[in-house]
């Protein structure tokens with residue numbers, strides 16, 4: 001892996017500490033909903049014994065292939081099973097494995113650095129590429145489809161709701177005006193439309209934050225139905241855990257974290273689980289310095305009663 005695209009697992013020690021009590025016990029099954037490049041997987045496999053079974057999935061087939069390569073040693077020992085799947089369909093994956101419940105669940109939401117840094121994936125306004133943004137390239141709808149097809153109102157609402165962008169209406173208006181002459185196909189084009197739709201004073205006031213940041217986040221959430229699939233995972237979580245089993249979820253923006261926090265607190269109130277993290281675990285300053293992308297990460301954990 002070259003340095004640019006290397007993905008550094010976020011809150012690695014903290015995840016291992018949270019799940020250690022269960023991964024260290026005998027004959028456990030660990031479910032990794034977001035295998036990525038296998039960074040957390042490798043650490044969790046090392047923390048567990050030879051008898052641990054690891055079930056890993058990722059919506060991005062390329063990351064499944066990379067994880068297979070990075071976890072080859074454990075794969076040889078028959079400890080890991082790999083699935084190209086969305087964690088919304090976690091029950092189908094477990095059915096294929098032939099189990100109903102597992103002892104530990106990890107979900108490290110969002111996307112990995114290799115996806116972000118590849119211009120062909122269209123996630124970044126920093127590198128020009130096709131407006132794609134699909135984590136799963138088999139999914140039917142790209143960011144280009146949304147940007148060129150949905151109504152101005154829908155576009156404004158989406159940018160406001162998923163990007164928390166107060167200039168959503170101006171941005172939607174500028175996008176619709178532009179697409180009347182020519183469809184918008186590249187991240188660079190879209191980023192420039194967003195930039196020039198904003199008042200100069202606002203552009204200056206958002207020091208260090210690119211004007212397209214919030215809109216790109218909103219589109220990514222919409223393309224991948226990120227909140228819908230997270231809700232489906234959260235709805236299944238308690239049923240797929242064995243009693244005493246633990247789950248850890250790392251989120252990267254408040255829309256996700258709010259859902260995780262609410263679900264965990266509901267499970268706690270219903271005596272179905274104990275919340276292990278009264279406050280979310282966040283990266284140390286040292287981790288943020290080493291990996292600025294970790295800065296917004298929040299880890300929450302529960303244990304099933």
Ligand SMILES: C[S@@+](CC[C@H](N)C(=O)[O-])C[C@H]1O[C@@H](n2cnc3c(N)ncnc32)[C@H](O)[C@@H]1O
Pocket residue numbers: 007008009010033034035036037038039040041057058059060063085086087088108109110111112135229
């Ligand atoms: C932050 S990365 C995970 C990195 C991983 N923990 C590691 O240490 O290498 C998130 C991964 O989750 C995947 N992903 C995102 N949403 C998903 C979903 N709904 N179902 C399955 N995988 C998903 C992405 O494709 C990406 O590979």
